[in-house]
Amino acid sequence: MDEFLNISHEDFRKIISTVRTLRDVDFTYYAPDILMHRMTRSMYMHGVQTPDRLINKLMADNYFADLFVSEIFVPTTEMFRDYSMWKFMEDNIVEKLKNETLCKIWLPQICGDDELYSLLIILHRKRILNRCTVYATSPIPKLLNDAKSGFIDQKKIEISSANFKKIDPDADLNHYLTKEDKYDYFSPQLLDNVIFIKSDIISSNPPDNGFNLVLFRDRMLYMNVQTKKMVVDNLAKTIVTGGFFIIGIRENLNGCDYRGTFIPVSKNENIFVKVQK
Secondary structure, X not given: OHHHOOXXXXXHHHHHHHHHHHHOOOHHHEOHXXXXXXXXXXXXXXXXXXXXXXXXXXXXXXXXXXXXXXXXOOOOOOOOOOHHHHHHHHHHHHHHHXXXXXXXXXXXXXXXXHHHHHHHHHHHHOOXXXXXXXXXXXXXXXXXXXXXXXXXOHHHHHHHHHHXXXXXXXXXXXXXXXXXXXEEEEOHHHHOOEEEXXXXXXXXXXXXXXXXXXXXXXXXXXXXXXXXXXXXXXXXXXXXXXXXXXXXXXXXXXXXXXOOOEEEEEOOOOEEEEOOO
């Protein structure tokens, strides 16, 4: 990959500016070392050897521009990843959400459909899916369209099924899948109460307020400290008192003044409950 590593700081700024102009996604808020790595990886994968060629290709090829921007965000790779978190959610959080007449849930900055469909299946198992409105947002239309399609790669099914059975030995992922032209898709009924919105958690207004749950796992790993603090502050304003905020076991709230706003309900899983407005 050595011939792909010659991205100067000036080139880096040009690439970010091009992406912002073409796709209205501002990467200046993200950690530059991680962005550089993701950009270099994408260039290598697509055989684009110089920053100038990358910029030209972004401007000339709409499909590649969508693909490149989506590849900057690290995708999830399996359903029910960190199965103990999903088990805790099912046994504790969703049980409490059953008491809500109407439950609102937000998945900001989705980077694939694994988290979304894992959540929908848990809600279905606990018989509250029809009383929930789920918002899935991303600044990348390709990621939203991929999630809407319901397509699941067969290579994911085995590990996702194994994770699901760790939650419940009798669970069967195939119950939620349909086959069409030799391909597997999630049952479209799972999406009946899902709203997909093109929205950037950094620069856009939230899709709604009064959320009972915000599921935002491992997304802040790629943000600088100032952006992370701003995002946590903004998300806190959208969550109702008694609502839940899940950030994932690889994440933390270091640098965020959350005391008095959130308290942990599971330190092992990094799950918080909002205790005041």
